[in-house]
Amino acid sequence: MNILSLRRALSWKGLGLLYMLACYGFIFLPVIVLVLFSFQDGRLPVPPFHGPTLFWYGEVLANSRLVAAMGNSFLVGVGSSLLSLVLGFLAAYGLARYRLRGRSLIRGFLVLPMAVSYLIVGMGLLVMASWAHIAPSLWLVGISHVVINMPLAFALCAAQFSETQARIEMAAGDLGASLPRILLQVTVPMMAPTLIAAFILCFTLSWDEFLSAFLLSRFEITLPVAIWGILRGGLNPQTNAIGSLVFFGVVALALIAEALLFRKKKNSA
Amino acid sequence: MSEVTVRKTPDGMKGFLFTLPALAWLATFFAAPLLAMIVISLRDSATGQIGIGNFTRIFMEKSYESALLNSVALTATVTVASLLLAYPLAYSIVTVLSRRMQRVALTFAVLPFWTSYVVRSYAWLLVLAPTGFLNRLLLALGLIHTHLRLAYTPTATEIGFVHFFIMLDTLTIYASLVQINPRLALAARDLGASSLRTFLTVTLPLSVPGIAVGAFLTIVLCLGDYVTPQILGGMRAIVLPQTVMMQIQKHLDLPMASAMSLVLTLIMALAYLGLRRFLDAGERSR
Numbered sequence: 001m002n003i004l005s006l007r008r009a010l011s012w013k014g015l016g017l018l019y020m021l022a023c024y025g026f027i028f029l030p031v032i033v034l035v036l037f038s039f040q041d042g043r044l045p046v047p048p049f050h051g052p053t054l055f056w057y058g059e060v061l062a063n064s065r066l067v068a069a070m071g072n073s074f075l076v077g078v079g080s081s082l083l084s085l086v087l088g089f090l091a092a093y094g095l096a097r098y099r100l101r102g103r104s105l106i107r108g109f110l111v112l113p114m115a116v117s118y119l120i121v122g123m124g125l126l127v128m129a130s131w132a133h134i135a136p137s138l139w140l141v142g143i144s145h146v147v148i149n150m151p152l153a154f155a156l157c158a159a160q161f162s163e164t165q166a167r168i169e170m171a172a173g174d175l176g177a178s179l180p181r182i183l184l185q186v187t188v189p190m191m192a193p194t195l196i197a198a199f200i201l202c203f204t205l206s207w208d209e210f211l212s213a214f215l216l217s218r219f220e221i222t223l224p225v226a227i228w229g230i231l232r233g234g235l236n237p238q239t240n241a242i243g244s245l246v247f248f249g250v251v252a253l254a255l256i257a258e259a260l261l262f263r264k265k266k267n268s269a
Numbered sequence: 270m271s272e273v274t275v276r277k278t279p280d281g282m283k284g285f286l287f288t289l290p291a292l293a294w295l296a297t298f299f300a301a302p303l304l305a306m307i308v309i310s311l312r313d314s315a316t317g318q319i320g321i322g323n324f325t326r327i328f329m330e331k332s333y334e335s336a337l338l339n340s341v342a343l344t345a346t347v348t349v350a351s352l353l354l355a356y357p358l359a360y361s362i363v364t365v366l367s368r369r370m371q372r373v374a375l376t377f378a379v380l381p382f383w384t385s386y387v388v389r390s391y392a393w394l395l396v397l398a399p400t401g402f403l404n405r406l407l408l409a410l411g412l413i414h415t416h417l418r419l420a421y422t423p424t425a426t427e428i429g430f431v432h433f434f435i436m437l438d439t440l441t442i443y444a445s446l447v448q449i450n451p452r453l454a455l456a457a458r459d460l461g462a463s464s465l466r467t468f469l470t471v472t473l474p475l476s477v478p479g480i481a482v483g484a485f486l487t488i489v490l491c492l493g494d495y496v497t498p499q500i501l502g503g504m505r506a507i508v509l510p511q512t513v514m515m516q517i518q519k520h521l522d523l524p525m526a527s528a529m530s531l532v533l534t535l536i537m538a539l540a541y542l543g544l545r546r547f548l549d550a551g552e553r554s555r
Contacts, residue, residue: 013364013365016357016360016361016364016365017361017365019357019358019361020358020361020362020365020374023354023358023435024377024378026432026435027378027381027432027435027436028380028381029396029402030381030389030392030393030395030396030432031380031381031384031392033392033395033396033402034384034388034391034392034395037395044400045395046395046398046400046401046402046405047402047405047406047409048405086290087290087291087294088291090287090288090290090291091287091288091290091291091292093287094283094284094285094286094287094288095284095287095288097284098283098284098285098287099284100284100285100288106288106292109292109295110288110291110292110295112295112299113295113299115489115537115541116534116537117489117490117492117493117533117534117537118493119493119495119510119513119530119533120303120306120493120530120533120534121299121302123302123306123513123526123527123530124299124302124303124305124306125298125302126517126523127302127305127306127309127523127527128301128302128305130523131305131309143298144298146294146298147294147295147298147299150291150294150295154291204383208385208386209386210386210387210496211495211496215517223385224385224386224387227385227387227388228387228496231387231391231500235394235395235398235400235401239388239391240395242385242388243384243385243388243391243392244384246384246385246388247383247384247385247388250383250384250385251380251383254383258376
């Protein structure tokens, strides 16, 4: 390589790095402003920055409506994710281990909700609930979250069933284990990292889902709906604080999920 | 498929039983509500008549029609802008960084989006508001002398969307780009093609699946989103999901809201049919 083309390559590389830096600046700008001004010592989360103070975090924890909403979101998230996981896991197992007629049709139907926007899922349940005179409630929100998340849990599980596992399951069967026992003591432990990661992903999506929760709840509300209520008050450091809290919590969960999936890859490699 | 994973017919019924709970759940809480929506959308809530009146109103009445057009225009702008900005980013990540650093770069690209979805739009309000971060910064630097009107405009909605979809498109385009064998580009160069020609005739066509997946996700998510335009967009250019919510909350008109949601779904289906050729190309090459 001569000097000229080396210089050209370097300048292209420099340009690429510069562009990356600009994009990352754009991507990070709002979250940095959000977190920084959650520590604002003043009533407006805008420059100039005063502080830092933890006052607004205290306000969030003293806000009974927000805390109750967090509890509701936690319940709906855990419940809907567990059910999504059980249904998705069983369906993936059935499709992976047995020859079914119309398997591609079944598979297609099971992932169909992923191709439809949350607005449609929520609207549909709202229409059906109002037709059956069922009042909006957290139960309906949870039901919609299973519709939204089960296809995902199914797809994640389906991608992880392997030949090796099937052989081990057959070995367990030859040794006299019943099917439920094989599932609980062989399959589930082998799939544990995937199951935990899928659970965390489902929980995260449920925790953050707004539109169908907004449509399907009334008195008891989830956290995104409660935050939506506060947003009407305009710029407020308390909103920054709750946003930052969610951010740190979800990042921690994501790191755990990532570590689990990554460890799994390493083991199988 | 080998004989180990798949057992013979007697077990087929048992396998079906495993999928039954999931199928029943979706039939009851997804398919049936969707059918109910279709049925109810055919009823005029004022007169109680059955027909396609709600649908013709969406395309004939000025306010609905402009919401529909706003939605389509917004989605088109966001899709194109996000792809144009994301492609160079994904390309830079693949060509400039080492494999290890690529992983770090992608993790970092996703990181800011782990904040709450509702709060994400609010965070842009913090940046774009008249007294917000950007205006204060530009004023302090002496670059502007009066506040720029950024928040509560269609531009703010576009910025909020593009922010999210740059990240998403970068991921899908990156996934396509890393799969391309680097020897193909080297071969083209050895045969005398310029770097621009190599890119246009080798790299770009091979990355089409990533572009198509990104475009499709952008269209579906952007068309169906209510939060971003509602928080950032102001009231000047209302989009279809906003009118859907208005039908539900203000007018309590579920039939009309259902009809609008179905029109939205129809547009998404059209987008899928339009992009299908390219999406399938990605499936086949795998």
